[in-house]
């Protein structure tokens with residue numbers, strides 16, 4: 494119990510997040526899609542095709558892809574599906590993305606024993622339709638100009654009461670490829686409000702990698718402004734949770750392109766007192782150009798009637814942070830001075846300060862493990878697990894987080910008991926698709942329930958050309974985390 498609350502405090506103080514995970518889609522597209530029948534393209538004709546693009550495929554695309562891949566959807570700059578013509582000649586590429594489970598982006602597997610709202614995955618029939626069309630040659634049997642309508646939104650709509658950005662745009666420094674910048678976003682509320690939803694309105698999409706959002710108390714704003722004035726450029730450098738005065742701000746949610754908004758269920762909200770403000774931690778990733786960005790956040794408050802219905806008081810949501818160990822030795826094919834754990838920890842101290850070196854120590858102690866327990870992981874993969882006692886409450890969402898070496902993730906409620914339940918399982922962690930998972934049915938945690946988190950990593954994902962090192966818990970892109978947030982509401 495003591496460990497848990499300490500972990501909670503520390504966890505909020507260390508959430509970083511993240512890396513530059515830009516995977517080059519062109520690289521994947523070059524791989525040959527094994528899913529399709531190699532003979533299909535030559536043998537099929539319009540007559541032999543049993544699956545019609547117009548009648549069968551367009552409805553699937555409209556329901557499952559078009560809202561992200563048309564208009565100002567997050568996937569449109571990568572692939573614009575506005576008309577049937579967009580699909581001409583790329584059937585195999587589409588088939589590859591679908592058969593690999595990369596598109597639609599929904600990393601959770603069927604191993605998750607609960608259903609989630611806004612599940613983006615395809616049904617078996619929908620998948621068969623797309624893959625069948627691909628294997629029959631991917632013919633376009635309609636006029637190429639036929640529009641592909643977006644019939645289903647991918648994410649819940651947000652009706653913004655407020656769209657707020659920082660007071661001026663920010664541009665990074667030359668030489669800094671991954672730039673974490675905290676900005677003050679003033680909400681200007683004059684009475685108590687309850688946040689229902691939060692979404693991001695990206696400004697310069699090319700450089701905006703992700704955002705993490707915190708709610709801070711009104712009486713800390715002078716400290717925050719002072720911090721923002723320190724280096725003469727708008728905002729301040731912040732790789733971890735912003736610490737303002739004595740308090741660290743409350744993390745509301747995180748966002749990356751395509752992950753959708755945070756939307757709280759009926760009767761639940763995040764209380765905002767007059768003068769409370771948001772801090773956005775923007776992660777910029779620059780590939781050459783360093784354009785100034787001033788991305789904004791859209792906030793929707795519960796309307797007065799909704800608050801009234803709940804007796805003037807909504808359920809406050811809050812986060813429990815679950816930390817698992819990270820001890821990833823170099824694989825047997827890697828070598829270098831930083832493959833020594835001691836040297837790797839010294840590097841962390843140099844880069845992020847002494848406090849950061851306490852985190853691996855603290856997490857290991859809480860989970861009852863030592864670095865030596867991981868010494869055998871020299872085959873190129875590593876994993877860790879931790880059982881954590883949680884507080885009761887109704888789960889609003891589950892949010893797992895690892896960096897770029899991450900491959901597998903699992904969260905299990907009351908493991909090794911007759912009531913064991915896998916809450917969330919991911920078998921292909923994708924740094925670019927970090928979603929919050931909102932259970933469809935009420936999921937109630939009891940005080941004292943145990944949640945097991947399991948994380949897996951793969952050393953072959955270590956960036957080519959970067960000196961290998963023993964990886965421990967820390968906030969840098971190439972460091973790792975086994976970090977989860979369970980958001981609950983009082984029930």
Ligand code: HEC
Nearest residue numbers: 518557558561567568571572586587590596597598647751
């Ligand atoms: C939630 C939004 C979303 C949904 C739903 C979605 N996509 Fe995507 N898609 C993206 C984004 C963003 C990218 C670019 C980043 C990436 O590849 O992960 C992308 C990339 C792709 C690419 C690679 C394009 C390129 O040239 O790099 C293909 C192909 C694709 N999507 C096909 C589909 C298909 C087919 C569906 C439906 C079955 C679908 N997508 C559903 C957001 C989405």
